[in-house]
Amino acid sequence: xxxxxxxxxxxxxxxxxxxxxxxxxxxxxxxxxxxxxxxxxxxxxxxxxxxxxxxxxxxxxxxxxxxxxxxxxxxxxxxxxxxxxxxxxxxxxxxxxxxxxxxxxxxxxxxxxxxxxxxxxxxxxxxxxxxxxxxxxxxxxxxxxxxxxxxxxxxxxxxxxxxxxxxxxxxxxxxxxxxxxxxxxxxxxx
Amino acid sequence: xxxxxxxxxxxxxxxxxxxxxxxxxxxxxxxxxxxxxxxxxxxxxxxxxxxxxxxxxxxxxxxxxxxxxxxxxxxxxxxxxxxxxxxxxxxxxxxxxxxxxxxxxxxxxxxxxxxx
Numbered sequence: 001x002x003x004x005x006x007x008x009x010x011x012x013x014x015x016x017x018x019x020x021x022x023x024x025x026x027x028x029x030x031x032x033x034x035x036x037x038x039x040x041x042x043x044x045x046x047x048x049x050x051x052x053x054x055x056x057x058x059x060x061x062x063x064x065x066x067x068x069x070x071x072x073x074x075x076x077x078x079x080x081x082x083x084x085x086x087x088x089x090x091x092x093x094x095x096x097x098x099x100x101x102x103x104x105x106x107x108x109x110x111x112x113x114x115x116x117x118x119x120x121x122x123x124x125x126x127x128x129x130x131x132x133x134x135x136x137x138x139x140x141x142x143x144x145x146x147x148x149x150x151x152x153x154x155x156x157x158x159x160x161x162x163x164x165x166x167x168x169x170x171x172x173x174x175x176x177x178x179x180x181x182x183x184x185x186x187x188x189x190x
Numbered sequence: 191x192x193x194x195x196x197x198x199x200x201x202x203x204x205x206x207x208x209x210x211x212x213x214x215x216x217x218x219x220x221x222x223x224x225x226x227x228x229x230x231x232x233x234x235x236x237x238x239x240x241x242x243x244x245x246x247x248x249x250x251x252x253x254x255x256x257x258x259x260x261x262x263x264x265x266x267x268x269x270x271x272x273x274x275x276x277x278x279x280x281x282x283x284x285x286x287x288x289x290x291x292x293x294x295x296x297x298x299x300x301x302x303x304x305x306x
Contacts, residue, residue: 018217018224025216027209037206047209054216055223117198125200140200171196 002027006070013061021061025054028071032078038137039082039126040091041119049085053078068151073170075152079134091126124174125167132167 005023012020026055032053036046057077064073125136139160150160254260273279 021220022213022217025213029212030205033208036288043206047212051216051219055219058220059223074242121196121199144201190235
């Protein structure tokens with residue numbers, strides 16, 4: 001249904017009716033802003049990046065051939081915009097002392113600081129080398145759908161799986177004692 | 191924290207609601223781009239570049255004709271080919287090629303292990 005609406009709006013824009021693009025922006029503003037937020041952990045910057053992504057999508061709309069779902073194509077374009085933005089200004093890496101401090105806390109303290117711990121884990125993902133960061137971010141954003149992640153990243157599924165595996169290993173290394181057990185293998189079953 | 195916790199943390203994130211003016215702001219900028227006239231072709235720069243290229247091409251051609259450059263070039267290439275064909279040089283060349291390949295493999299391995 002959503003895909004149908006997208007295709008109708010794409011045709012409208014290509015026929016010169018800009019109103020069709022408003023429909024696309026309304027439908028996809030939240031997902032694009034939320035994906036950007038996962039990369040930068042800053043609301044204002046996420047909205048700026050999503051706006052740039054929509055403008056790029058608008059400019060490249062004629063290149064959409066319908067080989068994939070519109071949303072897949074749109075997320076691929078947005079991902080390229082986000083990568084460029086992150087190359088210009090990367091987010092700061094997670095400070096190791098923040099991890100050490102959380103690891104040193106007792107269980108009740110940790111329970112109280114769950115939100116802080118979770119934010120630290122998410123920031124650690126955002127601070128990974130770009131290809132692992134992109135793979136993990138898109139994978140979890142797409143509710144662990146490996147096939148869709150691979151299509152958005154424009155890599156074969158096997159490559160996406162390898163990137164996820166290595167990304168998780170790096171994440172464990174970065175987070176040290178905060179993540180105690182071995183990397184999950186969920187993507188291996190995906 | 192176990193792997194399931196990690197999945198839970200990374201998969202569940204409180205969704206952000208877009209600002210109220212987001213759509214209007216995007217549409218305003220899209221409209222600007224749509225109504226902006228296309229960039230004119232830079233004819234002046236193109237003609238200037240064309241003239242410079244033709245002048246440089248002419249000078250090079252004149253030099254090549256006036257000087258025995260082609261003969262000298264052919265001689266140099268011939269000498270280099272003869273040197274490579276020299277059987278005394280072959281082991282050294284093979285050694286250099288093996289060293290280069292080895293260096294490349296070590297660099298790739300190091301980058302692979304460091305996760306880059």
